[in-house]
Amino acid sequence: xxxxxxxxxxxxxxxxxxxxxxxxxxxxxxxxxxxxxxxxxxxxxxxxxxxxxxxxxxxxxxxxxxxxxxxxxxxxxxxxxxxxxxxxxxxxxxxxxxxxxxxxxxxxxxxxxxxxxxxxxxxxxxxxxxxxxxxxxxxxxxxxxxxxxxxxxxxxxxxxxxxxxxxxxxxxxxxxxxxxxxxxxxxxxxxxxxxxxxxxxxxxxxxxxxxxxxxxxxxxxxxxxxxxxxxxxxxxxxx
Numbered sequence: 001x002x003x004x005x006x007x008x009x010x011x012x013x014x015x016x017x018x019x020x021x022x023x024x025x026x027x028x029x030x031x032x033x034x035x036x037x038x039x040x041x042x043x044x045x046x047x048x049x050x051x052x053x054x055x056x057x058x059x060x061x062x063x064x065x066x067x068x069x070x071x072x073x074x075x076x077x078x079x080x081x082x083x084x085x086x087x088x089x090x091x092x093x094x095x096x097x098x099x100x101x102x103x104x105x106x107x108x109x110x111x112x113x114x115x116x117x118x119x120x121x122x123x124x125x126x127x128x129x130x131x132x133x134x135x136x137x138x139x140x141x142x143x144x145x146x147x148x149x150x151x152x153x154x155x156x157x158x159x160x161x162x163x164x165x166x167x168x169x170x171x172x173x174x175x176x177x178x179x180x181x182x183x184x185x186x187x188x189x190x191x192x193x194x195x196x197x198x199x200x201x202x203x204x205x206x207x208x209x210x211x212x213x214x215x216x217x218x219x220x221x222x223x224x225x226x227x228x229x230x231x232x233x234x235x236x237x238x239x
Contacts, residue, residue, distance in 0.1 A: 011225055049189075105139050
């Protein structure tokens with residue numbers, strides 16, 4: 001019997017019990033979060049792993065990175081409760097965004113899984129890194145290259161190895177001789193899984209931060225299932 005993943009029918013049932021209630025004594029939050037976890041694993045991480053397990057090194061990295069780039073933008077939008085809209089209109093709320101680059105790049109430049117690649121932290125201050133590679137370069141030459149042209153650009157290449165040691169950690173590296181920047185699709189997947197598990201744990205925190213994340217999460221789930229804005233649910237408030 002296959003496990004249940006979050007779908008529209010289930011969310012419509014559970015969201016009624018979660019309306020304007022973000023405290024964890026409401027056990028349905030745990031249920032929704034677990035079902036959401038199953039959904040992302042079944043729709044993205046499991047297919048990625050199935051491709052990774054082929055380990056043929058015959059170009060399958062392009063499919064893997066395309067899926068991973070979709071996850072990055074989704075993760076960024078869920079954390080901030082942002083909703084993408086193609087084209088502007090008058091009186092759009094503040095949670096609407098129009099440029100995919102904005103939060104994609106912000107995610108790369110702030111999340112710990114990309115530290116020392118796209119940013120460094122010194123005395124609790126995060127500073128962007130522009131060389132030898134940058135988050136903007138990744139967005140432009142990997143994400144956009146794959147999404148729009150089914151290719152990587154400007155010397156960015158996808159890398160992988162037949163086998164990995166437990167000590168392997170390098171995500172991106174510059175080859176000065178070939179003038180290429182290679183991103184390891186297997187290491188990226190490992191880091192994205194780490195991020196996702198951390199996000200799920202944060203969603204379950206009994207804290208102000210956890211409360212705020214659950215509120216934004218509710219808004220994103222409504223949008224995920226094309227449920228119209230409803231003022232009765234305060235996760236739709238623009239705050």
